[in-house]
Amino acid sequence: MKRFAGSAGLLALAFLLAARGASAGIGVRATGGLSYVSYGDFNDAAEYANEEGLWASGATGEVGTIHWIPEFGGEIVVSVVPRLSVGVGGGIVFGTSAFVLQTGLGSYSYEHAMRAYPVTATAYLDLPALPFAKPYVFLGGGAYRASLTFEESASGGSSAGEASADLRKWGFGFHAGAGLSFEIAPKVRFDLDLKWRRAVVKGFEGEQLNPDGSSTEVFLASYRDADGNPIFAPESTADKGVFDEGSVDLSGFAFMLGLAVSF
Secondary structure (H helix, E strand, O other): OHHHHHHHHHHHHHHHHHHHHHHOOEEEEEEEEEEEEOOHHHHHHHHHHHHHOOOOOOEOOOOOOOOEEEEEEEEEEEEEEOOEEEEEEEEEEEEEEEEEEEEOOEEEEEEEEEEEEEEEEEEEEEOOOOOOOEEEEEEEEEEEEEEEEEEEEEEOOOOOEEEEEEEEEEEEEEEEEEEEEEEEEOOEEEEEEEEEEEEEEEOOEEEEEOOOOOEEEEEEEEEEOOOOOEEEEEEEHHHOOOOOEOEEEOOEEEEEEEEEEEO
C-alpha cells in the first residue's frame, strides 16, 4: 500500500511538472522610450544658475537640466506559471547638459554627460484580458552601473586649456508599473508601459585630467561655494572631508514602447 501511495505521488508530481513545462514559454522583449528623472544635485545647481542669471553676460544659452532622457532595454522573458513571467535583461539611460560662455577675453564651454546601465530582473503578472488588449503589472529591481563625464574648455586669458573627468559607481534601484499588450501577429505583441523607478547612486570616484597634463583622483562633490552658489563637480579625493558627496538621482517615471516575441 505504501509503495502504491509512493508511486501515485511520484506520478502526480510527474504530471504536475509536465503540465508546468507545457505551459512554460520563453521569449525576448525590446523596449525604448522616454524617462523623466529627478537627477537631484546637478539640476538643483543648474536651475539656481539660470534663475540667478549667473551666465547671462555673454552666454549662448542656459545651463541645461537633465530631466527628459532616452531609455532603451532588452530582456529574456520566461513563463513561470500561467499569468506569471520573469524577465532578466539590461539597458541604458543617458543624458547630457552643455553650455558656452563668451567673454571679451575668450570663451568657456562645459559639458556633463551621464550614462547608466541597469541590469534588471522583473516579474510580470498578466491581468484578465480586455476586449482589445491584455493588461499586466510588473515589479522588479536591478543594479545600475553609472558613468559620469565632465569636460571643460577655455580659450583666451590665463585659464586657457582643457580638462576632463570620468567617474563611475554601481548602485541599486527598484521599479514597478503597468502596461497593455496588443497582439499584432502570432507570438508577436506590441506593449505600452508606464514605469516608475527609484534609484539613487552615490559614491562616484574616478580620475580627472588637468590642463597641464597631470591627473587627479577625484570624487563627485555637491556643495555651496563661498558666494553661496551650488556646485556639482568632481573634486580631489583629498578634500572628501571638506565637501559633501554628490549623488545622481534616476528616480522618476518612463513611457516605454515594447516589442516582444515568444517561442
